[in-house]
Amino acid sequence: MTILIIAQHDCDSVDAATLKTIGAAQKIGADIHVLIAGHGAQRAADAAAKIAGVSNVLLADAPQLEAGLAENVEATVLPLASRYTHILAPATAFGKNVMPRIAAKLDVAQISDITAVVSDDTFERPVYAGNAIATVRSADRIKVVTVRATSFDAVSAVGGSAPVERIAAAPDSGLSRFVSRDATKLDRPELTNASIVVSGGRGLGSGENYAKVLAPLADKLGAALGASRAAVDAGFVPNDYQVGQTGKIVAPRLYVAVGISGAIQHLAGMKDSKVIVAINKDSEAPIFGIADYGIVGDLHEIVPAFIDAI
Structure with a gap:
């Protein structure tokens, strides 16, 4: 089994939610690849290469990936999908935006917001506002999964030495465009x-x-x-x-x-x-x-x- 993690990052570093998603992936299988999709994201790729447990880093670097638009990220992921048994991303705003489109294009069911890994094809996820836990088994050839980061421990951000492989980014889909982003600057922990x-x-x-x-x-x-x-x-x-x-x-x-x-x-x-x-x-x-x-x-x-x- 080979697992692809679609990383959430800021082009300089990899988000903590991604480290926890990799922690979830390690409970599924050992061969873990990380995709860094962005523009000017070499530093994020280098950071991903140092993460413990990552065996390969894919860097898709292009202007059309800078804003993380779901249409462009999905088009970049699809040509890679057949290499993997699982595609994972954190269940953040980023993951919730990108992953349903990938699942739809692959014609598979998305398994959302998992809180535990039972086996490589079986997962637990909350339902009814967390008042019940559903155990979900998927027979899809590729499992598309979002991970509730708070349910898993983060892997170490250091200790790995994975190679960084540059891959081609898909052309701009033209289906959406980035207008603006208002980022909140915090003086406190996120x-x-x-x-x-x-x-x-x-x-x-x-x-x-x-x-x-x-x-x-x-x-x-x-x-x-x-x-x-x-x-x-x-x-x-x-x-x-x-x-x-x-x-x-x-x-x-x-x-x-x-x-x-x-x-x-x-x-x-x-x-x-x-x-x-x-x-x-x-x-x-x-x-x-x-x-x-x-x-x-x-x-x-x-x-x-x-x-x-x-």
Whole structure:
């Protein structure tokens, strides 16, 4: 079995989600190839070559691949597909954009958001907002799979010495064009990769309270900031802070939920956290059902006391 990983990268380095996808691939087979599709991406290819467990790196470098448009990435992958038994990518916005098109063009079923590898043709994935786990077996000749990165350990970014092979990029499909990208610059850890996450909900009351109460706690803990959908819908924070089924999936070592009731939509995105601390004035809030530690009371009093105690 030979496995192709479609890497998520910024042309300089390989994203942590890709390292975890390679971790998943190692549970399937040993011969792992990584595709770097981009423009001016030699440094990313060199970084991929150093990843432990990677046996070959394919570099497709062309202007039409710079923006990662699904149509152009898919057209570059298709001529390679027959070499592989599995094609994997992280279940990020990038992977969710590219992989369905590859699966459709190959006329195979995509296996989405896997959380465990049972065998080379059988995988586990969450359904019903994570309330049930489906075991899926695929008889397709090529398995097209997206990987929930939070469910797998990252491989080491160093220790490998794979060769880098340049391949031809497909011509521009002309089906879509890149217009612009607004990238958020963070002074904190990135939400999906953070080891500690502090999230706020509607119980904070306002965006001003969100910043006033949660930012000092996140600063003290060196944490990323997240939010429930209710807080995002209320305009407290931008939607890229959202944790949940329709937001980002996180599984940090420590998750602190402040003023979050624990709707099923939110729990689906954070219940795999190693330790969960909940602060809420409602003792019947569903969040306490999965919390390792719960504090019932006024968050405006508890959080400052929490900060002072750290």
